[in-house]
Amino acid sequence: MTAIVLCGLLALQIMLISGCTAKRTAVETMLQELNSSLQSVQQQSVDAEAASIQASQAEAASIQASQAEAASIQASQAEAASIQASQAEAASIQASQAEAASIQASQAEAASIQASQAEAASIQASQQQSAQVSQGVTSQPPEGHEGPWVGGRTVYLTFDDGPSYLTPQVLDILDRYQIKATFFVTYTEKPEIVPYYNEIVKRGHTIAIHTASHEYEQIYSSMDAFIADFEKIYNYVRDLTGVSCQLYRFPGGSTTNLNLGIREQIKAWLEQRGIIYHDWNVVNGDGATVTADEAYHNVVDNIVQRTHPVVLMHDGVKKETTVEALPRIIETLQSWGFTFAPLDPSVEPIRQGINW
Numbered sequence: 001m002t003a004i005v006l007c008g009l010l011a012l013q014i015m016l017i018s019g020c021t022a023k024r025t026a027v028e029t030m031l032q033e034l035n036s037s038l039q040s041v042q043q044q045s046v047d048a049e050a051a052s053i054q055a056s057q058a059e060a061a062s063i064q065a066s067q068a069e070a071a072s073i074q075a076s077q078a079e080a081a082s083i084q085a086s087q088a089e090a091a092s093i094q095a096s097q098a099e100a101a102s103i104q105a106s107q108a109e110a111a112s113i114q115a116s117q118a119e120a121a122s123i124q125a126s127q128q129q130s131a132q133v134s135q136g137v138t139s140q141p142p143e144g145h146e147g148p149w150v151g152g153r154t155v156y157l158t159f160d161d162g163p164s165y166l167t168p169q170v171l172d173i174l175d176r177y178q179i180k181a182t183f184f185v186t187y188t189e190k191p192e193i194v195p196y197y198n199e200i201v202k203r204g205h206t207i208a209i210h211t212a213s214h215e216y217e218q219i220y221s222s223m224d225a226f227i228a229d230f231e232k233i234y235n236y237v238r239d240l241t242g243v244s245c246q247l248y249r250f251p252g253g254s255t256t257n258l259n260l261g262i263r264e265q266i267k268a269w270l271e272q273r274g275i276i277y278h279d280w281n282v283v284n285g286d287g288a289t290v291t292a293d294e295a296y297h298n299v300v301d302n303i304v305q306r307t308h309p310v311v312l313m314h315d316g317v318k319k320e321t322t323v324e325a326l327p328r329i330i331e332t333l334q335s336w337g338f339t340f341a342p343l344d345p346s347v348e349p350i351r352q353g354i355n356w
C-alpha cells in the first residue's frame, strides 16, 4: 500500500514538474490528498503495530496466568500427595490397632481355653475323688499340698545295702503293718547277720541283687570286675535262700558318672542274663545323715508328685533314723489310701534318665 502511494506521489511530482500550470493546482491538491493518505497509512501501520504489541502483551499476560495456574495446580498436587501420605499413615495406625485388637482377642481366647482346661481338670479331680470314695479308699492330700493328687497308689518301699543289725527291726515294722517290701542286698559273712537273708525271704519280701562289695571303683573298673561282683552276691543269695534273684539295683544308680564307661555294656549284659534293673524316684535322704523327721518329710512331701512311687531307703549300718521314721511314713501313706507292694518282674521299673 505504502509502495503504491509512494509510486503515486512520484508520478504526480513528475507530472507537476513536467505538467502545465493549469493542471498544477489540481495536481497539488492530489498531492496533498496523497500525503494525507500516506500519513493515514503510516498511522494505520503504527496502530496495527501497537495493536500487535498489545496482543503480544496480552498473550504474555495469558502465559503468566497459565504459569501461575500451573504452579497452583502443582501446589494442589503436593497438598494432595501430603493428604494421601496422611491417609496412608492413618491406615497404618488403623492396621496396628486392628492387630492389637486381634492379639487381645487371641489372648482372651487363650484365657478362655485355660479356664476350660482348669474346669476340666477340676471335674477330673472330682471324678477321681468320687471313684476313690466309691471304692472305699480314703485319700486326702497332705496338708498344704497343692497340685494334682491321686490317691490309692501302690508304693514300693525298697531297702538297700543290708542286711545289717538293723534289718530285723525293719522286718518287724513291716510285719506290724502287714507290708511287703524289697531288699537289694550286699554281701556279708558276719554270722549274726547271715540269717537275715533267709528271714527276708521267709517273711514274704522280695530279695534282689545290689552288690557284693559296694566299692564303686572296683565294680565299675571293667565288665569282668562288674560280672565278678554281681555273680558273687547272686550265687551267695541263691545258695543261702534258694532264690535266683531277678531284680538288680546299680550301686549309686543306673545313670551316674560312676559307671559311665561301661554303663551300656552292663545294661546289655543284665538284659541278656534276664535281670531287670530298678532305680527309684523318691528318697528318704538317708544316703546322707538325716534326722528321723527329715527322713519322714523327704518321703511324704515328695511322694505326692509320683504316680508310681519307688522309695529308696537303707537298712545298712548306722541308718537308725530310717528305722525310726519308718512307722510314721507307713501310717501317713496308709492314711492317704496308699497300699504297699514288693517289686517283682511284672512291675514297671523306674529308671534314671528314662522315667525318673
Ligand SMILES: [Zn+2]
Residues within 6 Å of the ligand: 160, 161, 210, 214, 251, 252
Ligand atoms: Zn547301695
